[in-house]
Amino acid sequence: MEITVQGTDPFGNEEYEILFRNIMNDMGEALVIEKSHLVLKPEIPLFIFSVKLKSEPENKKISDVASIRSEGDGVHITITDERYAPEILDKMWTMYGRNSVDQQTRFDMSVAGGKLDEVSETVIASGEEAVREIIGSVWRSMPEGIRVRTVFITGTVLTVVATEEIMLPEYRKEGVDVHVMMGGSPDV
Amino acid sequence: MFEVIMYDGGVYRSSELFEKIEDVGGTVLQRIRSSQMLTVTMSIPSEDKEDIVALCTEIGGDVKEVPLAGTEIAVVGPTLGRHHMPHPICDIAEALRRKGALTIVMGLARGRGKATSQISASEVAIINEYDAAIFCFGNFAPCIEAKAEMMKDIKVPLILVCGPPMENFEDYCEATVCGVGRKSERMRSSEERGKLDEIVSTMETVLQERRRTLSEDPLFVHPSEIKQVLENYPPVDMCLRPSPIVLHMDGLRAKIPYAENVEAVGNMEIYGRKLKDIARITESKLDNSSMLIKIKTASEVECEDVCDIEP
Numbered sequence: 001m002e003i004t005v006q007g008t009d010p011f012g013n014e015e016y017e018i019l020f021r022n023i024m025n026d027m028g029e030a031l032v033i034e035k036s037h038l039v040l041k042p043e044i045p046l047f048i049f050s051v052k053l054k055s056e057p058e059n060k061k062i063s064d065v066a067s068i069r070s071e072g073d074g075v076h077i078t079i080t081d082e083r084y085a086p087e088i089l090d091k092m093w094t095m096y097g098r099n100s101v102d103q104q105t106r107f108d109m110s111v112a113g114g115k116l117d118e119v120s121e122t123v124i125a126s127g128e129e130a131v132r133e134i135i136g137s138v139w140r141s142m143p144e145g146i147r148v149r150t151v152f153i154t155g156t157v158l159t160v161v162a163t164e165e166i167m168l169p170e171y172r173k174e175g176v177d178v179h180v181m182m183g184g185s186p187d188v
Numbered sequence: 189m190f191e192v193i194m195y196d197g198g199v200y201r202s203s204e205l206f207e208k209i210e211d212v213g214g215t216v217l218q219r220i221r222s223s224q225m226l227t228v229t230m231s232i233p234s235e236d237k238e239d240i241v242a243l244c245t246e247i248g249g250d251v252k253e254v255p256l257a258g259t260e261i262a263v264v265g266p267t268l269g270r271h272h273m274p275h276p277i278c279d280i281a282e283a284l285r286r287k288g289a290l291t292i293v294m295g296l297a298r299g300r301g302k303a304t305s306q307i308s309a310s311e312v313a314i315i316n317e318y319d320a321a322i323f324c325f326g327n328f329a330p331c332i333e334a335k336a337e338m339m340k341d342i343k344v345p346l347i348l349v350c351g352p353p354m355e356n357f358e359d360y361c362e363a364t365v366c367g368v369g370r371k372s373e374r375m376r377s378s379e380e381r382g383k384l385d386e387i388v389s390t391m392e393t394v395l396q397e398r399r400r401t402l403s404e405d406p407l408f409v410h411p412s413e414i415k416q417v418l419e420n421y422p423p424v425d426m427c428l429r430p431s432p433i434v435l436h437m438d439g440l441r442a443k444i445p446y447a448e449n450v451e452a453v454g455n456m457e458i459y460g461r462k463l464k465d466i467a468r469i470t471e472s473k474l475d476n477s478s479m480l481i482k483i484k485t486a487s488e489v490e491c492e493d494v495c496d497i498e499p
Contacts, residue, residue, distance in 0.1 A: 011352035012327040015369050019327075022372040042328035045302050143326065143370075144271040145301020164301050 001033045007040030016040055020049075020141045027137040028083065032057075032130075034156075037182055039174070047146050048175050049138045050159040050182045057130035062088055063120040074100070075114040079107045087124040095122070134158060150175065157184035190412070191237055192217065192257035194288060195228040197249020202226050208243055212236035215412045217257060218290070218431055229257050229288055231412050254288025255392050258411070258435040259319040261289045266305065266325070266335070268295030275371035277324050280349065283384040284322075284391065290434050292318070299338065302331045307338040313473040317480060319437050320345040320395060322387070323361070327351035327369035336360050345394045349387060362394045398437060405485040408466045409458055411440045414481060417456055417463075418442055423449055439467065439482040446471035446479040453479070465489070 003020060007013040016038060024030040032053050039048035062068065065081035066088060077092075079085050085106060092101045092111050095118075103109040111119065135151055138160050142149075149162040150172060159182065161167070161175030180186050195205060199221065205228065209216060214232035221227075226249075232240055244251045263281045265272040273295065281291040294315070298306050315321050321344055325332045329352045339346055339360040346361040348354065351369025365387050368375075375384060415433050418424050423444045424432050434441040442453070450471075454464030463469070463481070466489055472478035484492075 009328050009330065009352070011329070011369075015327040015351055019370060019372055026372065040328075042302065043330040045331070140270070143300075143328075143331070144267060144269050145304060147301075164303055 001030045002035040003038065004036070005038045005040065007038070007042075009040065009042055012040055012042060016141075023141040024137060027133070027140070029134055029137045032134070035182075037178060039178055042143075044171075045143070045146055045164050046171050046174070047142050047162045048159065048178045049142060049162075050157065050178045050184075051134065051138065052182050053134070053156040053158065056156050057127035057134075059123045059127055060084065060125040060130075061120065062091070062122045062124055065124070068116060068120055070116050071110060072112075074110060074112040075116055075119050076108070076110050077119065079109075082106070084124050091122050091124055092119075131158065135160065152176065152179045152184060152188035154179070154184035154188060157182045159184060159188075190214070190231045190410075191234050192229065192231050192254055192288065193237065193240070194252045194254045194257070195226070195230065195244045195249050196252055197226060197244065197247065198224055199226045200224075201247040202228070205240075205243060205247065208240060212240070214240075215416055217412070217415075217435055220430075229254060231258070256284060256388070256395065257288030258437065259289045259395060260434050260436055260441065261291050261391065262294055262315050262318040262321040263291055264294045264296065264315060264321055264323050266296055266299030269300065271300070271370060272324065275373060276349075276368050276375055279371075279375040279380075279384060280322060280324065280368075280387055283388050287388050287392075289391075290431060296338075299335075302334045305335050305338065307341075310473060312341045316343050317441070317473060318344055319398070320347070320391060322347045322349055322391070324368070325350040329354065345398050347387070347390055347394060362397075363390045365390055395437070402438060405487050407438060407483040408486045408489045409483060411435045411438075411481075411483060414458060414463065414467070414483070415440060417458060418453070421449075421453070421456070439480065441472065441478055441480055443478045445477045447476070450479065453481075461489075465492075 003017050005013045005017050034052045034054045036051045065084040066077050066079045068075055068077050079088060096111055096113055100112040101109055142162050146162040146164055148167050149160055150167060152159040157179060159175055159179040161171060163171055176186055209230050212233055214230055216228055216230050218229040241251050261284055263277050265277045277293055281293050284291050296307055296311055321342060323339055325335055332350050332354055348357060348361040348364045349368050350366055353366040354364050357364055368383050418433055424442060427443055429443045432443045450469055454469055456463045466484055468482045470480050472480050
């Protein structure tokens with residue numbers, strides 16, 4: 001993840017780059033972000049955090065995060081991405097009932113009566129949810145008191161403009177400029 | 189002259205240690221037992237230190253120097269939110285506890301932001317109950333300058349911990365430690381541990397200055413002498429709160445309800461005088477189940493004796 005920081009406080013710039021990287025790593029978002037640009041103007045105060053994602057968040061199906069095979073009258077699921085294990089288990093319980101799901105290990109489960117196509121196509125995480133999580137992580141990295149926020153989203157570019165009291169048009173314009181610079185659309 | 193040391197070891201033969209402390213005329217300031225492990229902070233006469241250390245070693249424990257023992261310090265952050273807690277505020281509190289201080293961690297109700305940050309009168313009153321306070325601010329100099337106003341009513345020695353180096357803050361605090369701003373993870377690198385040590389040593393220096401000021405007009409009795417008397421008072425003896433009596437540099441905090449006990453405590457005898465005549469007993473602003481005992485100085489008591497002023 002490439003991070004560029006532009007700001008008026010040299011100490012804050014340096015520290016915020018580290019802070020932003022740590023928080024994104026902690027939240028598991030660093031893998032999906034290609035590059036980030038942070039504008040820090042604490043004297044106003046105005047903070048613009050823009051991130052460009054590696055790809056547009058899409059709905060995740062079980063087949064994207066696990067390998068599935070038919071077994072007897074059901075299916076056997078081997079989870080390859082551990083992050084989605086709770087969602088897969090939850091979906092299987094909802095669809096087939098708890099008695100039909102036998103979870104042998106954290107990564108393996110057999111679903112009696114499960115249909116291969118149906119299980120493969122089951123959506124476990126929506127793209128919208130992923131975007132919401134990224135916005136949440138960006139908010140977390142911003143200073144706590146900077147609560148007046150506007151979010152611009154275009155494809156893979158996501159920009160958060162934040163200030164403390166009134167969101168003036170010039171702050172918004174500055175946010176749009178950063179959004180465009182990162183590859184977003186000016187019509188936001 | 190009394191010295192404060194800490195025993196860190198097991199409970200095995202610890203009764204011998206307590207007996208020895210009593211024999212030499214010392215007092216146990218704090219006793220923390222966790223399973224089979226025991227930590228005892230004690231105040232003992234300097235001339236008996238060697239014997240106590242020998243006994244501690246014999247029973248398999250370590251003896252540590254605790255320069256901040258007998259003090260209660262508030263570590264204050266702008267809020268209790270995850271932006272400020274647990275790091276670095278709790279890390280700083282932990283470093284102070286390792287040197288013997290009792291700490292509280294406090295988040296202000298409306299401390300976040302630059303233009304909107306504020307501190308209430310009750311928060312100021314609570315902070316002023318402690319021996320010293322540490323204010324932890326963030327990474328941006330303009331925000332810290334704006335928040336400096338929050339420190340102006342604090343009367344106890346104050347250290348400002350923040351990211352950028354700050355100048356001209358002498359009117360607001362006794363010392364500034366820079367290089368510790370907002371943190372998202374535990375301070376465990378050698379550089380960060382060094383910063384924690386710097387905060388602790390700055391606090392030692394600030395409190396030493398406070399001790400020196402107090403020694404210019406010494407207290408009528410040492411707080412530990414009142415502690416010894418209070419320990420036998422049944423409500424304190426039965427109190428289940430951790431450290432029911434906390435020593436301060438100029439008094440102590442007793443974690444018993446004020447309204448129910450003020451009379452009995454005030455009438456306790458210390459060197460032939462009633463406690464209410466040699467100390468000011470007030471209700472803690474923190475909650476209504478603690479009381480603060482601020483010991484008058486010897487000259488104050490003497491003056492009141494001469495003038496026969498009602499305390």
